[in-house]
Amino acid sequence: MPHDTALLIARICLVLMFPFSCLDKIVNRRDALAQAASNPWVPAAFAPLLLVLGGLLEIAGPVCVVSGWMARPAAALLALYCVATALLFHRFWASGDFWQPGASAGRAHFWDFTKNLGLTGGLLLVALGQGF
Numbered sequence: 001m002p003h004d005t006a007l008l009i010a011r012i013c014l015v016l017m018f019p020f021s022c023l024d025k026i027v028n029r030r031d032a033l034a035q036a037a038s039n040p041w042v043p044a045a046f047a048p049l050l051l052v053l054g055g056l057l058e059i060a061g062p063v064c065v066v067s068g069w070m071a072r073p074a075a076a077l078l079a080l081y082c083v084a085t086a087l088l089f090h091r092f093w094a095s096g097d098f099w100q101p102g103a104s105a106g107r108a109h110f111w112d113f114t115k116n117l118g119l120t121g122g123l124l125l126v127a128l129g130q131g132f
Helices: 003-015 017-027 029-038 044-067 071-089 105-127
Strands: none
Touching (some): 044 071
8 A cells, every 4th residue: 555545544544533523513412512511611601612613623624634734733723622622521530430340431431531642642643744
C-alpha cells in the first residue's frame, strides 16, 4: 500500500467517530442536552450552545483533517475538544464505584476517558505535522 494511501486511511480512522457523535447529538438531542446540563462545571443555560458548537466541530474538523485543508488547526481543536469532553463528561473519579466488583459507571467512564486521551494523542500528531 502506498504511504499516502496509508496516511489517508489513518486520518479517516482517527476522525471517523466525530460525525457519528454529531448525528447522535441530533437524534438524541434531549439526552445530549441533559448530559451537558448535568455537569457541575457547565451552566445549564450554555448547554444548547455547547451542543451546537460541538456538533459543528464534529463535522467540520474531520472534513479538514481528512481533506488536508486546515488539517493542523482542525486537529488541534479536536484534540482540545477531546480533552474537554473527557474532563467534563467522563469523570470516572466522581462516580465512587470505580473499585467495586462487577460493572460500574466509574469503569465505563474510565475507558471513555482513556479513549478520549488516545484520540487526543493521535490528533496532536496531525496538529504537529506528523501523519500528513
